[in-house]
Amino acid sequence: MIYVNLDVMLARRHMSLTQLAERVGLTIANLSVLKTGKAKAVRFSTLDAICRALDCQPGDILEYRED
Amino acid sequence: MKQKELSILLRAVVVLCGLVWLVFANWFGRMLGIAIRDGAYVLAYPLLLCLMLLPPLVVLWDAWHIFTQIGRNNSFCVENARRLRRISLCALVDTVLDVVMLVYGLIYKFHISAASAPSDSFFSRLDGDVFGAVVRCLFVAFIGVAVTVAAAALSHLTLKAADLQDENDLTI
Numbered sequence: 422m423i424y425v426n427l428d429v430m431l432a433r434r435h436m437s438l439t440q441l442a443e444r445v446g447l448t449i450a451n452l453s454v455l456k457t458g459k460a461k462a463v464r465f466s467t468l469d470a471i472c473r474a475l476d477c478q479p480g481d482i483l484e485y486r487e488d
Numbered sequence: 489m490k491q492k493e494l495s496i497l498l499r500a501v502v503v504l505c506g507l508v509w510l511v512f513a514n515w516f517g518r519m520l521g522i523a524i525r526d527g528a529y530v531l532a533y534p535l536l537l538c539l540m541l542l543p544p545l546v547v548l549w550d551a552w553h554i555f556t557q558i559g560r561n562n563s564f565c566v567e568n569a570r571r572l573r574r575i576s577l578c579a580l581v582d583t584v585l586d587v588v589m590l591v592y593g594l595i596y597k598f599h600i601s602a603a604s605a606p607s608d609s610f611f612s613r614l615d616g617d618v619f620g621a622v623v624r625c626l627f628v629a630f631i632g633v634a635v636t637v638a639a640a641a642l643s644h645l646t647l648k649a650a651d652l653q654d655e656n657d658l659t660i
Contacts, residue, residue: 447660455660462659 424484427456430475444474495559502552509548513541533596536589543578550575564649572643576636583632590625594618
C-alpha cells in the first residue's frame with residue numbers, strides 16, 4: 422500500500438495545507454483527499470508541482486508499506 | 489440541450505406515461521371486476537392483466553429517479569446502474585406474464601370456453617380474433633425482450649462508467 426506523508430513534509434517546511442494548495446494550484450479539498458490517503462491516483466504533473474513547492478523528492482512524500 | 493432541460497423533458501414523458509398507465513389500470517381493473525362477477529374460472533386472465541401493470545409502475549418510478557439524477561449532473565452512479573437493472577428485470581417479468589397470458593387465453597379459447605362458459609360470460613364479451621390476440625401478445629413480448637436486453641446492457645455500461653468517474657474524481 423502506498424502512503425502519502427504530506428503532513429510530515431508540511432511540518433518540516435513550516436507550511437500549511439492552504440499555502441501548499443495555493444502554490445500547487447489545487448483545491449484544499451483535493452489536497453485533503455491526497456493527504457488522507459483516499460486518492461486513487463496521482464498525476465505526475467501534480468507530484469512535480471508538490472515536490473517543487475516543498476523542495477523535496479517524491480520518495481519524501483510517498484512511502485510503500487506492506488499491509 | 490442542457491442537462492436540466494433534458495431532465496425536465498424526460499420527467500414530463502414519465503408523467504405522460506404515468507397517465508397512460510392510469511388509463512390501462514382503470515380499464516383492466518374494470519375487466520377484473522366484471523370477471524369477479526362472472527365467476528372464478530375466468531378470473532385468471534384479467535388477474536394476469538392487472539399483475540402486468542405492476543412492473544411498468546416500478547419502471548416509471550426508477551425512470552423518474554434516473555432522470556432526476558441526470559438533472560443533478562450525476563448520470564453515472566451505482567444507484568442508476570441498479571435502477572436500470574431493476575428496469576430490465578421488470579421488463580422480463582412483464583414479458584413472461586404476457587406469454588403466460590397468451591397461453592392461458594389460447595387454452596381457454598379452444599378447450600374450455602366452448603364446453604363450459606355461459607353465453608354472457610366474460611370471454612364471450614372479449615372481441616377480436618385469435619390470430620389478432622396472438623400477434624398483439626407476441627408484439628408486446630418482443631418489446632419486453634428488447635427493453636430487457638437494452639436496460640441490462642445500459643446497466644452494465646453505467647456501472648463501468650460510474651467506476652471510471654469515481655477513479656477520475658479521485659485522481660489528483
